Amino acid sequence: MVYKVKGVVALSKGAPVTLETILVPDPGPGEALVDILTSGVCHTDLHYKLGGINDDFPFLLGHEATGVVSAVGEGVTNVVPGDRVILNWRAVCGNCRACNKGQAQYCFNTANATSKMTLEDGTVLSPALGIGAFIEKTVVAAGQCTKVDPDVDPAAVGLLGCGVMAGIGAAINTGGVKRGDTVAVIGCGGVGAAAIAGAALAGATTVIAVDRDPKKFAAALALGATHTVDSSVEDAVVAIQNLTGGFGADVVIDAVGRPETYKQAFYARDLAGTVVLVGVPTPEMTLDLPLLDVFGRGGSLKSSWYGDCLPSRDFPMLVELYKQGKLDLDAFVSERITINDIEAAFTKMGEGSVLRSVVEF
Template identity: 70%
Template sequence: MTDSRAVVSTGKGEPVQLVTIDVPDPGPGEAVVRVQSCGVCHTDLHYREGGISDDYPFLLGHEAAGTVEQVGDGVRDVAPGDFVVLNWRAVCGVCRACKRGEPQYCFDTHNAAQPMTLQDGTALEPALGIGAFTERTLVAAGQCTKVDPQARSAVAGLLGCGVMAGIGAAVNTGGAGPGDTVAVIGCGGVGDGSIAGANMVGARRIIAVDTDPTKLTWAREFGATHTVNAAEYDTVEAVRELTGGFGADIVVDAVGTPQTFKQAFYARDHAGTLVLVGVPTPDMMLELPLLDVFARGGAIKPSWYGDCLPERDFPALVEMYQQGRLPLEKFVTEEIGLGDVEAAFDKMHRGEVLRSVVNL
């Protein structure tokens, strides 16, 4: 058992607290990771606001990189000293998706079996099964993906969630490639990840759509060739005008509302692909003429975690970053301490940051 400082959410909408928690020694198939950096993601804020569940207290943080300190019995793929990026999709290897060679769709992903606790013994619910706003965290060993140890932890850790979801939405789910036209609706961390991914694979035209001029400026830094302010222009008409009247080959909805989904649906070319990576709320309902769905052809694809396979994608993307082909460092707006998470949430609300990253 190890003491560790940690950021915990104790109630809906209440400011987070910096407390000391207990981290168990790893059991079979588990690992303790010394966290070096962890990004502040909107999902952490959703946990604090009760948007995920009401299983308080939550141990927040999940976009993390660090060094393995201990491993439990049976762990073979990682060892103490390994530099790893944490992922929330530790695949089982035996479900029907894994057996048919599609582990990125694993139906039985898992986390550590033992709980981390407050010092009074109260079990903590770790965000996305990770809980990394802490000096040390306990995870399933399969949640640890080894990457180049020369990579900066503040940058590499962002692949653990939002940036990977965005890159994967464009490349893995959408199948973007050389010569394609790609439109991205919503230019936060996930949307900019899609833009960076489309640029990385050689898309010919990349159209960024948002209502915030600052976010559109950021989008250009990741490779957007054109921008559309949706507060001033009709999104569908603007995308069509920029694509010869046809619409984009791939449209990524990184917002996830009925309005943006419809915009994405009609902004794509005939037989084009719509990728939904923005997360809707449970109350949202969608109405579309079924004839339009039939007549336009193509594909409508939800993208969960960018359809990534961490052991395949994380090392490759870190290598591309190291080669200067993927500007991951541009996602990092500021680097902060554990005690600054609540202030980072406020900056997120105001749209002042793309990513705040906690360094430990």
């Protein structure tokens, strides 16, 4: 059976998104058909629209989603129709060299659905991060479905599907933030705000929020920041050092992903501190650092893909912390919108006026 549904598509580089009729097939072997409930508008979707990921247009945008499984293909055992799920883009294979080392969070052979969604004229769509969730129904690899408690707000927990998980994981999983640590987060958008929440959750006693837009500091402070630095009016490196006894932070998280902010992170850490890059750079960006400074400062320089998360482990745990009132996922939902409002949501994202716009179906 083929389902005709409405979805949001980026037809060409930089063009406004359009609402199109999309043909969605029944799930094939190892796949699941999911009725979407909510989908966050993530900066990665904007990257796709602008051609910052690749040129495989047209893209079916959306990936930060919750839904209900409506059908499964042959061989699927991890979910059944009726299950509430958060979608993820790390469906681990269980057989690659990372999985065989017990490091499935780095799986080198993650799965996507092979069944194709198309426009009415047969044009094959490229689903964002192998998901494509700005749509009423989508087909994904079954491993991209993580079953969660249905008695929680789907708009809030769905943000674990990408941005919030990326930020929390950058602090806890990649950065290894511990009780008593000092942490600085450069960039206080959705991912940066989540990194602040993650650092606070891990027990950091000093959490410094750095941004050029002071309007973002209210949310940062509500989520656990202890200090703020407006880098448009003061030197962020000096400010972070002054707030950490002159040493620099134990962990500095770059949630922007630009050479300038990475250098700030590099020089704002303690001598044996850790830098975590979780902001996504664009293909043309390069970094120039004196190699002697890299050698002389020690510590760790890390990149964080998806917060080094393992969805089957991390999503249920974080949902439980949300239910217990220890993780305020509601704070990330700035507005609830319809599928017709996504282009406007991209504008608000660029203005820095929202943490997340969430599409509700």
